[in-house]
Amino acid sequence: MRVLALSPGSLEDQLDRLPALAEICQQLNATLQVACDPKQAAPWKLLPCMEKLLPFSFEAKPTLADWANLLGCVREPDFQVCINFAEGQQVNLMLSMSHIPKRLGADGFACTDQVNVGQGWTAQRLGPFVQALGFELVADQFRLPLATGALDEAREALPRGDGPLLLLSPTGQDGDWPASEWHRLPDTIKGRLASLRSMVLRTELSLAKRAALIACADVVLSSCPVSQRLATYCGIPLVALGAEATDLPERAEIRCLGRPEELATLQGSDVLTALGF
Structure with a gap:
């Protein structure tokens, strides 16, 4: 059929x-x-x-x-x-x-x-x-059925170490959470969790590679609607900046923070709290 x-x-x-x-x-x-x-x-x-x-x-x-x-x-x-x-x-x-x-x-x-x-x-x-x-x-x-080879390739691209992986996925567009905040956040968390690994998801990657990297993360922080959906479909804990509660399912490991028009002034302390710190 x-x-x-x-x-x-x-x-x-x-x-x-x-x-x-x-x-x-x-x-x-x-x-x-x-x-x-x-x-x-x-x-x-x-x-x-x-x-x-x-x-x-x-x-x-x-x-x-x-x-x-x-x-x-x-x-x-x-x-x-x-x-x-x-x-x-x-x-x-x-x-x-x-x-x-x-x-x-x-x-x-x-x-x-x-x-x-x-x-x-x-x-x-x-x-x-x-x-x-x-x-x-x-x-x-629903979960994305990602190929084993794609997941293995993604794991090879991750930062070395045994600590939890925080994957950052900003849109990089006007009105996004400021770039300075994105850069500062991993160092702030490392002050409390020294073993933290972090990585910025590059938007120029293919969707399949982006999905595989997201599937290998321990938590995703994203203001990108595409990455937010991929994290949802991979079952990965997600803090979705600028997403409405109705955009994503009600799930304990998914937290929506800030309206799109509020991201430029969103406090780093609020993001840390949403991430569990």
Whole structure:
């Protein structure tokens, strides 16, 4: 069986959809093909059920030729289910000409099942899409299935020592927690915990390498929404700077601290407290 996902949006949007699509494919014993912008496709490649990427930028004002090409990609394989996160007349017209018997979406005349986004944190809100197929989604139980080789490579890149590893993942953008605070924090903690190891996660790394490094950490401090989601999906303790409580699951080892507009003035003592010091 094959499942098709039409997935516009940002990298964070793609990450938010992983638990629902992984659950659907597992329950249906299906492979997955995803139509999305190639620049945002990295999260899908982390799923073992991923069969093929259909490069398509929904936000780039696709032409009729683009839609016709996508229709050809959609009609050629034998899809049984489509999860549609796109909107508009063009996507509905394209889907209405496909042979897919089950088409789930928030609205549109091509939907066979209209599904409204539910309650909860971002990934859990897609539970109704899973329920429409007869299953249940517990997004907080989803974990990224990282390859052993990727984890071994990540461990080799970590600072040497036996102490706990604090992984720092700032956005580096305007309004972030000040760079001086990010630099000062590890030394402050080492004054109380001499064996602490720390490392800054480089944003230029591939998503798979970032996920593997996060999975090897003991705790992640991050103002980056992507790293926050990766830490959540790896089951790693996380202090999420600038995240709303509804962005992430209610879990004892996840703490959200400060609103996005407050990060520039966030006190280091508050971050230390959130980290347990």
